[in-house]
Amino acid sequence: DTATLKALDRAHHLHPFTDLSGYARDGGRIISRAEHIYIYDSDGNRMLDGMSGLWCCNLGYSQPAIVEAVTRQLGELPYYNNFFRCSNQPAVELAAALVKVTSERFNHVFFTNSGSEANDTNIRLVHRYFDLLGKPQKKQIISRRNAYHGSTIAAASLGGMKAMHEQAIGLSYVHHINQPHCFELGGEHSPEDFGVAVARELEEKIDELGEDKVAAFIAEPVQGAGGVIVPPESYWPEIQRICDERDILFIADEVICGFGRTGRWFGSETYGIRPDLMTFAKAVTNGYMPLGGVMVSDKLADVLLASGGEFAHGLTYSGHPASCAAGLATLAIIEETGVIERAATALAPRLQSQLAALADHPIVGQVRGLGMFAAVELVRDKATRERLAPESEAAVYCRDWANAHGLMVRQTGDAMIMAPPLVSHPEEIDELIALLTRALDATAAHYGV
Numbered sequence: 001d002t003a004t005l006k007a008l009d010r011a012h013h014l015h016p017f018t019d020l021s022g023y024a025r026d027g028g029r030i031i032s033r034a035e036h037i038y039i040y041d042s043d044g045n046r047m048l049d050g051m052s053g054l055w056c057c058n059l060g061y062s063q064p065a066i067v068e069a070v071t072r073q074l075g076e077l078p079y080y081n082n083f084f085r086c087s088n089q090p091a092v093e094l095a096a097a098l099v100k101v102t103s104e105r106f107n108h109v110f111f112t113n114s115g116s117e118a119n120d121t122n123i124r125l126v127h128r129y130f131d132l133l134g135k136p137q138k139k140q141i142i143s144r145r146n147a148y149h150g151s152t153i154a155a156a157s158l159g160g161m162k163a164m165h166e167q168a169i170g171l172s173y174v175h176h177i178n179q180p181h182c183f184e185l186g187g188e189h190s191p192e193d194f195g196v197a198v199a200r201e202l203e204e205k206i207d208e209l210g211e212d213k214v215a216a217f218i219a220e221p222v223q224g225a226g227g228v229i230v231p232p233e234s235y236w237p238e239i240q241r242i243c244d245e246r247d248i249l250f251i252a253d254e255v256i257c258g259f260g261r262t263g264r265w266f267g268s269e270t271y272g273i274r275p276d277l278m279t280f281a282k283a284v285t286n287g288y289m290p291l292g293g294v295m296v297s298d299k300l301a302d303v304l305l306a307s308g309g310e311f312a313h314g315l316t317y318s319g320h321p322a323s324c325a326a327g328l329a330t331l332a333i334i335e336e337t338g339v340i341e342r343a344a345t346a347l348a349p350r351l352q353s354q355l356a357a358l359a360d361h362p363i364v365g366q367v368r369g370l371g372m373f374a375a376v377e378l379v380r381d382k383a384t385r386e387r388l389a390p391e392s393e394a395a396v397y398c399r400d401w402a403n404a405h406g407l408m409v410r411q412t413g414d415a416m417i418m419a420p421p422l423v424s425h426p427e428e429i430d431e432l433i434a435l436l437t438r439a440l441d442a443t444a445a446h447y448g449v
């Protein structure tokens with residue numbers, strides 16, 4: 001029964017990204033089932049999932065074709081590894097399918113179980129590439145503050161989350177520059193001037209470290225967990241120019257942006273950028289099975305394939321047949337239903353315009369978003385942008401209020417974040433906005449704004 005489950009959960013289960021003592025004391029809710037874009041807990045509450053799980057269930061929770069594909073695969077070949085000159089049919093077919101839906105520069109895939117491992121893999125690939133080119137001194141990686149690239153030591157080092165760096169020792173060869181966060185850092189600049197100025201921090205960092213030492217720059221097309229930071233139009237062309245001119249590999253982390261979130265298959269397409277490596281995970285299986293990986297462009301693959309010797313890297317479950325079967329079924333649904341285009345044309349404008357109208361709310365300092373994700377920044381004073389101190393508290397209040405009243409959204413700093421499933425119905429977008437508005441009203445009332 002629910003009470004026993006909750007007691008066992010509190011007693012034995014250490015939850016990720018959770019205040020462990022608070023959880024052990026108060027516990028949480030048991031999510032027991034899900035349908036379409038709604039999740040249900042064991043107390044019978046229904047919640048609209050405004051976050052697509054953790055930005056992964058882009059097609060919602062009712063996709064029987066994925067369940068059937070996984071079940072069939074488990075019956076046929078539940079597991080075999082891809083080491084020792086072995087492969088399996090779903091891994092082969094998914095690699096080919098991913099090559100088909102990504103840019104023509106990508107003809108190879110390296111599979112992992114998660115986005116974190118995929119970003120570790122990026123570092124291994126980048127270092128191996130420059131070693132093979134006879135440039136072993138090229139080891140430094142530049143990332144951005146406030147970025148989230150995963151939770152392994154290497155991925156957490158790439159990330160720029162303050163709290164994570166306080167708890168983990170960052171790798172010495174990873175460095176950070178600012179993210180293109182106009183609201184926070186733009187000052188008196190116009191967005192376009194700010195976009196160029198903040199992109200040039202990359203060039204300054206390369207000069208500081210030495211061009212012959214810098215291997216790669218990693219970034220999400222739109223920083224997701226960092227607060228849905230939509231860059232000014234001028235940002236990506238400048239970054240691309242710098243990477244091209246300075247012989248720096250460009251890694252696009254598409255773990256959140258990939259598979260339709262920005263309105264195209266990948267955020268790189270939306271911005272016309274040309275990464276050398278592309279991280280994917282999450283929505284590749286619609287969140288139904290763990291799977292991640294790296295799309296490797298010909299520039300690197302040609303060098304890796306031409307070299308003798310083993311690439312000493314891999315995971316027991318790299319190319320797991322059941323995960324890859326889930327990936328294949330997911331890609332087939334995306335292609336057959338045209339869900340990305342439908343969401344981009346029928347849902348995203350509805351989501352973004354209704355959110356934009358919330359800019360008039362007394363507690364809202366900025367609304368930003370693109371495609372099917374967005375952030376609403378909370379302030380005490382719209383004119384001065386004074387925050388609702390202490391940092392994050394009001395947004396946590398707003399999140400908890402929303403969660404308790406039927407809407408799953410999350411919070412990053414002082415921003416409320418949402419990323420609803422691409423299969424939402426238009427009136428469900430309206431429902432999300434109505435629930436969020438009530439949560440903002442309740443927060444404003446609580447903090448006397």
Ligand code: PLP
Pocket residue numbers: 113114115116117119148149150151220224225253254255256281282292
């Ligand atoms: N990269 C980005 C941009 C992410 O948002 C995440 C997870 O949220 C990761 C990497 C890590 O992925 P995983 O949690 O699958 O390890």
